[in-house]
Amino acid sequence: MDLKEWDDEKDRENEDGESYEPVGGRDGLIFLIDATKPMFSKDELAECPFGITLQCCKTTMLNKIVSSDRDLVGVILFGTNETRNALKVPHVVVLQDLQELNAEKIKQLLNMLKQQDFDDFTNKYGHSDDFAISDALWLCQSTFSSSQYKLSSKRILLFTNTDHPHAESQHKQHQARSKAADLGQVDVDVELLHMGSNFDPSLFYKELIQTVKGEYSDEWRLPTPSTRFEELQARLYRKDHKKRSIGRILFSLGDGVKFGVSVYNLVRTTYVPRKAWLDRTTNEVVKTSTKKFDAKTGEIMLPTELNKYQEFGFKKITFRCDEVKNLRNLSEPGLKLLGFKPDSKIKVHHHLKPSSFIYPEDGLIQGSRKLFAALLECCVARKVVPICSFTPRTNAVPSLVALLPQEEKLDDSNIQILPPGFHVIYLPYAEDIRTLNIESTSKADGEQISKATAVVKKLRFPYMPYRFDNPKLQVHWRNIEALALDYDEQPEVTDVTVPDHNYMASKLGSLAQEFLDSVYIGDYVPGGKPRTSGDRKRMTDMDNNKPKKVAKIADFGDMNDIASRGKVETLTVAELKAYLQSVGIKVTGLKKAELVTKVYEHLGMDQPS
Missing domain, CATH: 2.40.290.10 (Ku70; Chain: A; Domain 2)
Incomplete structure (x- = not known):
């Protein structure tokens, strides 16, 4: 049999694309959402924290379908009047089980977001302050433990705008800290996404998060509270991308x-x-x-x-x-x-x-x-x-x-x-x-450099990669999203890689033309259409004082000498036509072989076979 050729190109490609063995298991993520009355109070822009939270969850689910569709995601509400979970934990509702993402999960959140005042939610689930954070955390831990899949990471993202939920109960505070310590021992991570301008993490949640992450961890530092969807979404984006x-x-x-x-x-x-x-x-x-x-x-x-x-x-x-x-x-x-x-x-x-x-x-x-x-x-x-x-x-x-x-x-x-x-x-x-041997080229003078520097300074902007989405990927996934979620209209995708020429022109003013004038001399137009042979012919015909060009046959001697040596076939079509026209012979529509024959006939010589 033939031996298989030594070819490790595939190995090198794998090495560049994936330098390590893939990590086993899936990522488990639970959105633990506060559903008490303060989460439904609207601000001056008529937005409530609960609605902002659902928007963030929906966006995160859409991102996860693209980046890691095998991960498991669940949604659990605490602080409800109703109790809907398999373990009968009071005042806790499992809105979505810990499962792989699908279109139905996202549609459920979209339907909830269509409500203006969440009246249907209030009538269906109600609100209650008689809950315990420890119970909700215990239910999350049990949900992770009962998963049929191997989970490489287990995370709880806790959304709330109440900084001290158990201010009147030392017992519930102690229970929450004990459960937080248990979560840390079984490698369940808890991230706090708190909202409201007056939220004080030091009252309760700072100690809770530090207990989960460990006394010597430096990852429990809490940022300032979020008040807008964009702020919370950006923060959730960082939390969702597990440092795996x-x-x-x-x-x-x-x-x-x-x-x-x-x-x-x-x-x-x-x-x-x-x-x-x-x-x-x-x-x-x-x-x-x-x-x-x-x-x-x-x-x-x-x-x-x-x-x-x-x-x-x-x-x-x-x-x-x-x-x-x-x-x-x-x-x-x-x-x-x-x-x-x-x-x-x-x-x-x-x-x-x-x-x-x-x-x-x-x-x-x-x-x-x-x-x-x-x-x-x-x-x-x-x-x-x-x-x-x-x-x-x-x-x-x-x-x-x-x-x-x-x-x-x-x-x-x-x-x-x-x-x-x-x-x-x-x-x-x-x-x-x-090593490249590049020939030296002409260098720009001081005026050209100063004009170019002015243009560059005017068009500078702080580059951040996460501001530029791949338009091809965005169009692909938006089309898939529209089909899966039954959108009436296809979502519009803005290609941020296309330059905004109007804005650039307003920023530059006359600098762009000054730079062009300093670099391009005469009637040269940068990016203009190059002149064709027809354009050159028309320009020649317009100048009657210039004699018509004769074929470039000086290198061969005169045409008699060229024909006697049998080299007429080596001339170009343009040279043949120019010579025949100079002696008064029409050449319109003739091919090269016919032009060569005309030359030999005019000179009275036999054409070589």
Whole structure:
């Protein structure tokens, strides 16, 4: 049988797209919503916190269908007069069970949002202050435990505008703190999305959230309360995207000094989902399988019977699959420090692919956070970057990387914009670098540079990637959304990548024309239609003083000499026509072969066969 050619392009593509083994399990998310009367009080814009919360839940569900449709989502209400749940927990209603998302779940929220005053909700479920936060948290924990799927993360997003729900009951406060501690022990995370300008987290919820996350965690910091849908949605967007690590490795500083880090992908290309083939009778997804056959015998080949080869010196060097795998096993997974370089040595053109991000992981080695923080603080202070060898997993090719330090940054609402840690910048090897021999070109003068600088300054804006949606993806998903949710009209998608020329013109004023005048000379029009041969002919005909051009036959001698050497066929059609017209012979509609014959006939010579 023919040997399978050595081709690890597919392996390299997988390595670039997914550097780690996929994380097992699904994400479990429960929206725990306060349904007491204060959540239904309207503000000056006629919006109530409960309606804003439902809008956020609906938007998050739509986003999850796009990004992670296998995750489980549920909606639980507390503070209702009715009790509707399998465990009979008082004053708690399970609006939606913890299940995979579907169109019916979103339609239910859309129907609720159509109500102006939520009168139907009040009549159906009612309101009550005789509830216990501990009961609602216990029901959420039981819901996670009874799920038939393996959950890699379990999170509760708690929406409320009441800062001290159990102000008159010390017993309920103690029960809530005890249940919060239980949730922390079973890895159930709780995030508070609080609303209202007068909300004071320190009265109750600050201690509750800190108890869940642990005494030494720095993730319990609470931002200022939200008052608008956009604020709450932006905050929910950050909370919904779970900081799911794609790998945990050891960082070796040398001499046995190691600490644990988790690796994250901050940027990853999003594609339109692949189409699935369906059985036209059952409408079920068709599964495909690939089998390899011996070209001579037609027998099915087992994976152990397949080899790969690499050509070397016109000879095929064969390898078994296990030998190929061992060839890639060059080092153990982890980061190994090689040294330090000034941060100014890291150039933009060193970029190979999107960087990763590392954060300390005490789960591997206790005390990793302190050592990581010390290294980060030292690198920031001295403006240096660690240069390391990075092997993300077993049998992966080591990469040369630079660790670019990043300090924590908060906005005015005390929300974390940038986390503390290191960006893993992939550096090129010597074999990856190409040298270009580019000829020198004319350089711009001082006036042209100053005009261009003025244009650039006028058109500057703060670039933030999350403000630019992929128009192709948005059109695709909006069409799917319209079909699934039975919209009467197709949602309009705004392509934010199209420049706003009117706004740009208003910003530039006369600067754009001044820049063009300084760069383009004469009647040249940038972007204009180039002149055709017909345009040039018309311009020539308009100038009667200029003699008509004769064919460019000077390099060949005169036409008699060209014809005697049998080289008339080497002339172009334009040259042949020009010569024949100069001697008074009509050439309209003649092809090249006919033009050549006319030349020989005019000169009285025999045409070579």
